[in-house]
Amino acid sequence: MIFHNQIAAAVRRRQSAKGSGMTSTEALLRVEGVDVTISESRVVQAASLTVDPGRIVSLIGPNGAGKTTLVRAALGLQSVSAGSVWRRPKLRVGYVPQKVMVDPSLPITVRRFLSLGAGTNGAAVNSVMNEMGVAKLSDRPVQQVSGGEMQRTLITRALLRDPDLLVLDEPAQGVDISGQEELYRMIGDLRTTRGCGILVVSHDLRLVMAETDHVICLNGYVCCEGQPKSVVDHPAYLEIFGIRHSDALAVYTHNHDYRHRADGDSIRSSADTDKALTVADG
Amino acid sequence: MDDFLVRALIAGIGIAAVAGPFGCILVWRRMAFFGGALAHSGLLGVAAGVLLGLSPMLALALFGVAAALVIAGAERQRSLPGDAILAIIAHTALALGLVVVSLMETVRVDLMGYLVGDILAVSDLDLIAVTASLVVGLGGLYLLWRPVLAIVVNEDLARLDGVAVGRTNAIMLMLTALVVAVAIKLVGILLVVALMIIPAGVARGLARTPEQMVLWSMAAGVLSVVSGIGASLLWDIQTGPSIVVTAAILLGVVWLPALRRS
Numbered sequence: 378m379i380f381h382n383q384i385a386a387a388v389r390r391r392q393s394a395k396g397s398g399m400t401s402t403e404a405l406l407r408v409e410g411v412d413v414t415i416s417e418s419r420v421v422q423a424a425s426l427t428v429d430p431g432r433i434v435s436l437i438g439p440n441g442a443g444k445t446t447l448v449r450a451a452l453g454l455q456s457v458s459a460g461s462v463w464r465r466p467k468l469r470v471g472y473v474p475q476k477v478m479v480d481p482s483l484p485i486t487v488r489r490f491l492s493l494g495a496g497t498n499g500a501a502v503n504s505v506m507n508e509m510g511v512a513k514l515s516d517r518p519v520q521q522v523s524g525g526e527m528q529r530t531l532i533t534r535a536l537l538r539d540p541d542l543l544v545l546d547e548p549a550q551g552v553d554i555s556g557q558e559e560l561y562r563m564i565g566d567l568r569t570t571r572g573c574g575i576l577v578v579s580h581d582l583r584l585v586m587a588e589t590d591h592v593i594c595l596n597g598y599v600c601c602e603g604q605p606k607s608v609v610d611h612p613a614y615l616e617i618f619g620i621r622h623s624d625a626l627a628v629y630t631h632n633h634d635y636r637h638r639a640d641g642d643s644i645r646s647s648a649d650t651d652k653a654l655t656v657a658d659g
Numbered sequence: 660m661d662d663f664l665v666r667a668l669i670a671g672i673g674i675a676a677v678a679g680p681f682g683c684i685l686v687w688r689r690m691a692f693f694g695g696a697l698a699h700s701g702l703l704g705v706a707a708g709v710l711l712g713l714s715p716m717l718a719l720a721l722f723g724v725a726a727a728l729v730i731a732g733a734e735r736q737r738s739l740p741g742d743a744i745l746a747i748i749a750h751t752a753l754a755l756g757l758v759v760v761s762l763m764e765t766v767r768v769d770l771m772g773y774l775v776g777d778i779l780a781v782s783d784l785d786l787i788a789v790t791a792s793l794v795v796g797l798g799g800l801y802l803l804w805r806p807v808l809a810i811v812v813n814e815d816l817a818r819l820d821g822v823a824v825g826r827t828n829a830i831m832l833m834l835t836a837l838v839v840a841v842a843i844k845l846v847g848i849l850l851v852v853a854l855m856i857i858p859a860g861v862a863r864g865l866a867r868t869p870e871q872m873v874l875w876s877m878a879a880g881v882l883s884v885v886s887g888i889g890a891s892l893l894w895d896i897q898t899g900p901s902i903v904v905t906a907a908i909l910l911g912v913v914w915l916p917a918l919r920r921s
Contacts, residue, residue, distance in 0.1 A: 482686045484866045
């Protein structure tokens with residue numbers, strides 16, 4: 378967590394520069410009534426979502442709910458069969474896809490992988506690599522980093538674009554449970570340090586709960602949305618995720634102001650972890 | 660040195676120098692089977708060229724570009740896996756090519772030459788074609804290197820970085836078709852993918868960056884061609900297969916120590 382303090386000053390400068398220039402409340406991204414059809418099956422139906430500057434929107438839903446498809450449609454990577462997608466002109470997007478598999482036949486280091494993004498100079502790459510704690514991976518082949526390291530590498534790549542909008546698709550994938558909470562807290566901090574809007578996809582509301590302004594629950598269609606606390610009581614949410622999930626959430630929110638360390642050495646957190654596992658299995 | 664031998668060496672070196680880099684990209688993008696399908700449709704191109712009165716090399720190049728677009732389109736449909744579709748196209752095209760060639764009673768096509776290559780019969784026109792494909796192929800790759808590399812790493816991220824993914828892929832497809840067409844002259848329809856893929860495999864064992872891999876693949880290809888032609892003269896064996904076997908031996912030399920270690 379050290380890197381938060383290191384970057385705070387540099388980023389605050391950037392943020393104030395951004396803030397003074399354009400204080401418009403114009404949305405970054407607006408998706409309205411979008412249908413996506415893949416191989417004749419309608420994966421997403423009449424879905425809408427809006428991300429405003431400085432806001433965190435969480436897109437949750439079970440596996441196969443069309444979360445990734447909707448996000449790709451929002452970014453213009455997937456064509457839509459109905460509805461409209463609008464992005465603010467010249468919007469800089471930092472995207473962390475669900476999975477990036479670089480073929481083992483391509484000899485490429487983490488550092489080179491990061492430098493591939495448009496117009497990045499060496500100093501900027503170094504500073505963001507330090508910030509994200511991936512500097513030690515610099516010379517490692519990108520195929521030989523762990524799941525958690527790859528997620529950090531991908532977030533680093535996204536941040537190098539100095540994004541107005543950060544889009545993260547299941548960023549906690551492959552990250553061990555003690556690291557997941559820290560990862561999400563870090564994502565929450567990015568909103569304040571970078572001043573960007575964030576759209577984060579997760580299959581698990583508990584993980585994104587603490588930092589989220591607005592939750593959209595997707596199951597092909599948007600079945601409910603609102604503030605996290607209102608969504609967990611919504612009948613549609615309970616129907617999809619079950620009542621036990623909601624209970625677990627209550628435990629989590631009860632404790633969520635408690636900042637436990639990254640090594641996660643508390644009885645509470647391990648009990649919570651057990652519960653989380655049970656729910657995820659069920 | 661004999662004139663035909665000098666021509667063969669020049670043509671072979673030129674072809675190997677452009678086949679390796681494009682082979683790297685086929686490997687990175689898991690498109691080796693695509694290259695195979697492209698090569699197998701070559702005989703049909705030669706036959707069509709004979710019927711239309713075009714030079715075989717020109718016919719191969721034109722037909723190759725058309726075939727590349729058709730194959731890329733067919734690969735996208737999903738009722739069968741991509742490799743099955745490529746295998747169907749490759750062998751249907753080869754069979755069709757053989758059928759058409761055997762139906763052409765008036766013109767004799769040197770079948771063996773097209774199947775396994777005929778580098779010792781390089782004409783002046785062929786040399787011009789080799790030079791052109793070398794310049795166009797490597798020049799195109801040099802100009803498109805950044806976008807190509809971005810696409811190889813991840814197409815979605817490349818698109819968001821502003822890379823014109825569709826256009827870059829289309830150009831690379833056509834350049835690959837061109838390289839395949841010219842390389843058929845050297846090692847033939849059946850072995851052309853080997854001339855592209857094996858040097859790339861050799862290079863993977865030696866390189867630490869994508870650029871190094873491209874350069875090593877050129878070196879490995881050129882070495883295979885020179886020693887392959889040498890072996891072919893020494894022991895009086897078919898030149899195309901001789902080049903490919905030499906490349907495979909090189910692959911073994913580079914990879915065996917690494918395999919034994921692991």
